[in-house]
Amino acid sequence: MKEMKLLLVDDEEEFVKTLSERLEMRHIQSDVALSGKEALKTMDEDIPDVMVLDLKMPVMDGMEVLRLTKKAYPGVQIIMLTGHGSEKDEEEARRLGVFEYLHKPVEIENLMQIVTKAYKNKF
């Protein structure tokens, strides 16, 4: 199995960079995007296998990114990770084909497990 390409999208830089660092310590390489736009741009250059996506972001929110990604790159496995989880959002996200819907804060081991599962799910 070739190495997984993981994209972390979150407007909280402190959060997403630390998460990336910790994943790296666990031998998972990840790219970081700080907004929806940036995420889409990054994707155009290099399509990731799995994307961990925040829901509430300025300008373009996670739901929009999810919609556009699923349209452009249906193969990308998307995990929602949000502090703003109403049941309605969760329903909507699942309808749009999200792999998993998680609430912040999340345990790193738990996240890794789900990411790995998502990656495996791709094939």
Place this chain on the structure above:
Amino acid sequence: MNSKNLWTRFTKGLLQNADDDTANRYRILRRNIFILMFLITIVPLIIMAVIYQHEYQASLKKEIVNPLKTLANKTKHSFELFLEERLSVIRFIASSYSFEELSDQKTLNRIFKTLMDEYCCLIDLGLINKKGIQLSYVGPYEFLGKNYSKQSWFHEVVVKGNYISDVFMGYRQFPHVAIAVLRRTEEGRYLILRATIDTSKFDNIIASMGLDQESDAFLINSEGILQTPSRFYGKILDQYPVPLPMGNYGPIVVEEVDPQNRKMLVAYAPFAKADYIMVLTKQRSALLKPWYTLRSKMLFIFAISVVTIILVVFKLVDTVVKRVKEADEKRELAYREIQHTHKLASIGRLAAGVAHEINNPMAIINEKAGLMKDLVAHDDQFRKKEKFLGLTDSILQSVERCKGITHRLLGFARRMEVQLVELDVNELIQETLGFLDKEALHRNIELKLQFTDNLPYIFSDRGQMQQVFLNILSNAFAAVEDKGQIVITSWEEDSDTVGVSIRDDGSGMSEETISNIFDPFFTTKQKGGTGLGLAITYGIVKKMGGEIKVTSKQGEGTIFTVYLPKKAKIGPGE
């Protein structure tokens, strides 16, 4: 417009009473409606009774007065007939015999004898000449040669042609009436024939009236001297004690009070020729006896009606006011429930907002602390490794705790949205207990869960159900002492119903408390109890088509049992 305003103000004032305290308000309302209804029903009744009494009395009087008058008149006619008969006989004799014949004692004797046979009551008969000298006489007395020229009757007969005297006592002390006629003969001589009549016949005429004990009939003259004996007012020639009506009159009936203080109806019928008045009296009380009986009957019916009306009105007003009170209370409850729901909804929204905002920084703390832990864990050189790992673990645990809190807050917020979802009752109770386990820990309360595994899901509203269990559990917590025990049991009651019981070993409740426990605003908590918790609980359970029961023994504890249908049948609630 003005009167309309007045009316509105009147009815308002009557039916509402500003902002008095509640009990007083309903008391006043009850009183006012009672008075109003009582008056509305009783006043027409009274008016009717008065009018009826008046009319009846009037017609009754008429019915009594007329026969009285008729009888008096009829009797008067009998008397007149009797006297007229005597007069015409005397007149006939005066005109059919000559002066010489009549002055002959023998002839007069013969005539008198014949008269005695044909007409009763004649006592004597005599001829008197122009100068008033008795020329001939037949009778028991010695009147021959007696001069009458000085007596008033003599002048009257000379002027009027005939005369009927008042009753007088004759020489033998029994009542007589003298009658006399005058005739002018062809020769221009005066001839006066005078006869005396025994009045015992008068008594017969009066007796023939057939009077009862309360009545009296007699003759008087125009001075009020009794001409016949009276039952009430004395014997012949006594004075009639009641003043006579003034002036000329035909037969009339008047009301009098006699010296014995009896109320009498008196009929007076004056004679046309003689100076007599026929008097017929009857005691009013006797006449009005039917009226008094009727009046007492009517009074009785009236009293019964009034009592009935009072009872009915009282009962009616009581019911109406009770209904009004209930309606008011229901409205109040609904209002408070809405207020409560609104309050909860606002708190819910606030809680959700806070939870969301906290989750993001919490996630950063989580990652930073996690990274610190990672770094320390991978660095074998780190001197205080164990201490640091302990610290970071503590931070991560706190984050985990915060997460629990925010999740609960979010769950609370979600409860505000009413929707039917599949619920695991066991899980729901456990979640609800999350709100209370801090208290349980502090107070050392033992929570014993006896859940049936694989309990069928129920289809109901999560928030409302949680509120049901939260309210019951809060009461259980309030009831138990520290170190008390609360046992929660769940089971499948039947194919459609799930049962949950919550038993505490707390203070228990009295019968009276149990009977009021689901009433709104009923509370036994010293402070802070709104008295709404169990009322709302009851409402929700009923709304979902379930049942709630409570059994309790003072000093032993209380068991609340809730039966929930697997599929909520949404009803109007209670």
